Every structure is written in structure tokens, then in C-alpha cells.
Amino acid sequence: MSKNLLSDRRLSRRALLTVGAGIGGGVLAGGWPIALAQAAAPQAGPRVAALGWACAQTILALGVVPLVIPEIERYSRLVVEPAVPSSVQEIGLRSEPNLELLQSFSPDIIIVDPSITAAIPRLKLIAPVEVFTIFKPGRHPLETARSSTMELAQRLGVQAACEAYLARFDAAMAGYRDQLRGRSGKPLYLVSEIARNRALVFGPNSLYQEVLGQFGLKNAWTGQSGPWGHTSVGLEVLAAVPDARLVLMSSRVADIEALLNASPVLRTLPFLRSGRLTVLGNQFFYGGVPAAERFARLLAERLPQENNEQG
Structure with missing residues (x-):
């Protein structure tokens, strides 16, 4: 053809x-x-x-x-x-x-x-x-x-x-890189799903890792992830980086709030106890250039300045 x-x-x-x-x-x-x-x-x-x-x-x-x-x-x-x-x-x-x-x-x-x-x-x-x-x-x-x-x-x-x-x-x-300048202090856990006591977290081979790299941001998850760039881990594993921020890539905020109230493990995570949670809304992590742009734009809009944050 x-x-x-x-x-x-x-x-x-x-x-x-x-x-x-x-x-x-x-x-x-x-x-x-x-x-x-x-x-x-x-x-x-x-x-x-x-x-x-x-x-x-x-x-x-x-x-x-x-x-x-x-x-x-x-x-x-x-x-x-x-x-x-x-x-x-x-x-x-x-x-x-x-x-x-x-x-x-x-x-x-x-x-x-x-x-x-x-x-x-x-x-x-x-x-x-x-x-x-x-x-x-x-x-x-x-x-x-x-x-x-x-x-x-x-x-x-x-x-x-x-x-x-x-x-x-x-x-x-x-x-977006200019907008995010100076907001590279704390590493980010990129999570799209939280169910019971497990989370779907994105690693170094994900679409989002390249965006973080362009912006000088750190991925808190440095472990292995599957061929699509994500892996399922126990919530307690996320406590390994206590100063991290949780970036939630889901629009089901009400469900997350219910989980925060119901899950003993979630309540113990230091970044959630300190309120370090940013919700980006739904992200299509199997997507291409448009998906990367949407993630980058929402991150630039919603990630707070926290270089001097001590929590």
C-alpha cells in the first residue's frame, strides 16, 4: 500500500x-x-x-x-x-x-x-x-x-x-515548563487507581515519566513497572518516600474521600496526613502526544508551590 x-x-x-x-x-x-x-x-x-x-x-x-x-x-x-x-x-x-x-x-x-x-x-x-x-x-x-x-x-x-x-x-x-519552574522540590507519586489497600502507580517507563523529566520533576516510584508503565503496589509501600506528594489521576474524588475515611492504611501515609494531594482528573495513560499534553497542562495548573514546605 x-x-x-x-x-x-x-x-x-x-x-x-x-x-x-x-x-x-x-x-x-x-x-x-x-x-x-x-x-x-x-x-x-x-x-x-x-x-x-x-x-x-x-x-x-x-x-x-x-x-x-x-x-x-x-x-x-x-x-x-x-x-x-x-x-x-x-x-x-x-x-x-x-x-x-x-x-x-x-x-x-x-x-x-x-x-x-x-x-x-x-x-x-x-x-x-x-x-x-x-x-x-x-x-x-x-x-x-x-x-x-x-x-x-x-x-x-x-x-x-x-x-x-x-x-x-x-x-x-x-x-508548562516555565509555569512549573521552582516546583521540583518534592517527588511525586503518580497514581490512577486506589482500591482497597492497593494503588496503580506509574514508573520510569511510563508516558508521564518523560513529561516529569522535561519539567525537572522527580518520580517517587523508582521500582519496576509493567510494559504499559504502571504496576500495582500495596499502599503501605508508598510510605517509603514520606515527603512525596500524591498526584491522583482520576476524577472519582468522592470515592477517594470515602477511602481516606475508611482505609486505616491510607490514613497513615505521611503525605496524606500532611494534605499533599493533587487531583488532576482522568488521564488516558495508553495515549500518545495529546495525552501527554493534557497531563502536562493540568500538572502545571494544579501542582502547588511547596519548595519551602516542611510537612
């Missing part, structure tokens, strides 16, 4: 029909930062089906509106940004997309996340398939995300939009 789908003769007629119908591109809306949304001018191109959230958020960030996305309501709650335009249709579960419905949309290309690679032989009966990958052994997730985003943009024929988007991303990250 040609790397640039717009030059593929089999797809050229569909691409022209897409332009004529005014489909295939759009302006990002919702909670997406204005600085990053500016490049999301309408893009004419192939009819794209996004069957995963990581590829979907990246496609939207590039200014391309896919035909379909799985589990749109859950995406809106858990991935959050970029927002899904109302023209995008639901295609079922991420683990089990509706192939009959997918075929009815006559996509020119299907983009999938690695979680459903087993379905690729069946998907190829509908349209060419590309896998969008963030996590690769031996590589940093954000570095992989950037290269995967550029490869995806080439396949969709939106290289110029991609270059502009990544330039704005770099500028935004530089701004």
Missing part, C-alpha cells in the same frame, strides 16, 4: 467524493486547548475508521474527523480530549467493533491500536489496516508517540498539519 493514501488510485475517487461532501475534516471543539486546536483546520482526505482510543485522539488532534470511534461516551469521560464531534458514529466496543456496521461505512483505511491486532485479518477484508503504536520495548512512549503520529499523518496525507501540531505541542510544553 502506498504510504500516502491520497496517491492511491483505488482511493482517489472516494477522496474526491469526500471533499465534495465536505466530510473528513473538522475543527476540534470541546475542552481541547485553543493553542493546540488552532491547527485543526478542515482536512480533506480518506475516510478513516478509528477502532482504538489512542489512534482516535491522535487523528482528531491532527484535524481529521474519523467516521467511527468505539465507546464514545466512555472516551468522553476517560480520554476527554480532543472532544469527539457529533458527526462521529459509535462502532461498538474497543475489544469487539461491529464489523458489519464498519463495512457499511466503506472506510478507505482502518486505524487500530495494538490491543485488537488479532482482528486485523478480518478487518483487511473491509479496508487496508494500520496499527498505531505508543509502547515499544526499549523505547520511550512519548518518543514513539511522536514518530507514530508522523507516520500516521503521512498515511492520511496531512503531514503539514502534523508538523504544525507538533510545533504547537513543543511550544505548549515549554510554557
Whole structure:
């Protein structure tokens, strides 16, 4: 398959029909930062089906509106940004997309996340398939995300939009770094889930580690973590870094407050006894460049100055 789908003769007629119908591109809306949304001018191109959230958020960030996305309501709650335009249709579960419905949309290309690679032989009966990958052994997730985003943009024929988007991303990250200057005193435990007496904590091979490194911030968890950058640990383990701050990447604050009241272990953790808790809201830790930007922006907005804090 040609790397640039717009030059593929089999797809050229569909691409022209897409332009004529005014489909295939759009302006990002919702909670997406204005600085990053500016490049999301309408893009004419192939009819794209996004069957995963990581590829979907990246496609939207590039200014391309896919035909379909799985589990749109859950995406809106858990991935959050970029927002899904109302023209995008639901295609079922991420683990089990509706192939009959997918075929009815006559996509020119299907983009999938690695979680459903087993379905690729069946998907190829509908349209060419590309896998969008963030996590690769031996590589940093954000570095992989950037290269995967550029490869995806080439396949969709939106290289110029991609270059502009990544330039704005770099500028935004530089701004967040300036905002966070002087707030690197205490290490941070990055946690997305707390259930019973265990926490899901993010380590050195996570997407977030690269963001912390760019900002001169320390990760309190230096132990091992799995291939996706996180691991489950007992809450008592977090007491090993008593001066840390807990950064909670979840919107279920009410549940956490209930846990604080109910869990004897949580109440003993020194950083919680001292009130060192920052809530960022839901983060999509399997995501790419847009997920890194959302994490960085909320961290810059909400992490307090505590260099002189003694608690």
C-alpha cells in the first residue's frame, strides 16, 4: 500500500467524493486547548475508521474527523480530549467493533491500536489496516508517540498539519515548563487507581515519566513497572518516600474521600496526613502526544508551590 493514501488510485475517487461532501475534516471543539486546536483546520482526505482510543485522539488532534470511534461516551469521560464531534458514529466496543456496521461505512483505511491486532485479518477484508503504536520495548512512549503520529499523518496525507501540531505541542510544553519552574522540590507519586489497600502507580517507563523529566520533576516510584508503565503496589509501600506528594489521576474524588475515611492504611501515609494531594482528573495513560499534553497542562495548573514546605 502506498504510504500516502491520497496517491492511491483505488482511493482517489472516494477522496474526491469526500471533499465534495465536505466530510473528513473538522475543527476540534470541546475542552481541547485553543493553542493546540488552532491547527485543526478542515482536512480533506480518506475516510478513516478509528477502532482504538489512542489512534482516535491522535487523528482528531491532527484535524481529521474519523467516521467511527468505539465507546464514545466512555472516551468522553476517560480520554476527554480532543472532544469527539457529533458527526462521529459509535462502532461498538474497543475489544469487539461491529464489523458489519464498519463495512457499511466503506472506510478507505482502518486505524487500530495494538490491543485488537488479532482482528486485523478480518478487518483487511473491509479496508487496508494500520496499527498505531505508543509502547515499544526499549523505547520511550512519548518518543514513539511522536514518530507514530508522523507516520500516521503521512498515511492520511496531512503531514503539514502534523508538523504544525507538533510545533504547537513543543511550544505548549515549554510554557508548562516555565509555569512549573521552582516546583521540583518534592517527588511525586503518580497514581490512577486506589482500591482497597492497593494503588496503580506509574514508573520510569511510563508516558508521564518523560513529561516529569522535561519539567525537572522527580518520580517517587523508582521500582519496576509493567510494559504499559504502571504496576500495582500495596499502599503501605508508598510510605517509603514520606515527603512525596500524591498526584491522583482520576476524577472519582468522592470515592477517594470515602477511602481516606475508611482505609486505616491510607490514613497513615505521611503525605496524606500532611494534605499533599493533587487531583488532576482522568488521564488516558495508553495515549500518545495529546495525552501527554493534557497531563502536562493540568500538572502545571494544579501542582502547588511547596519548595519551602516542611510537612
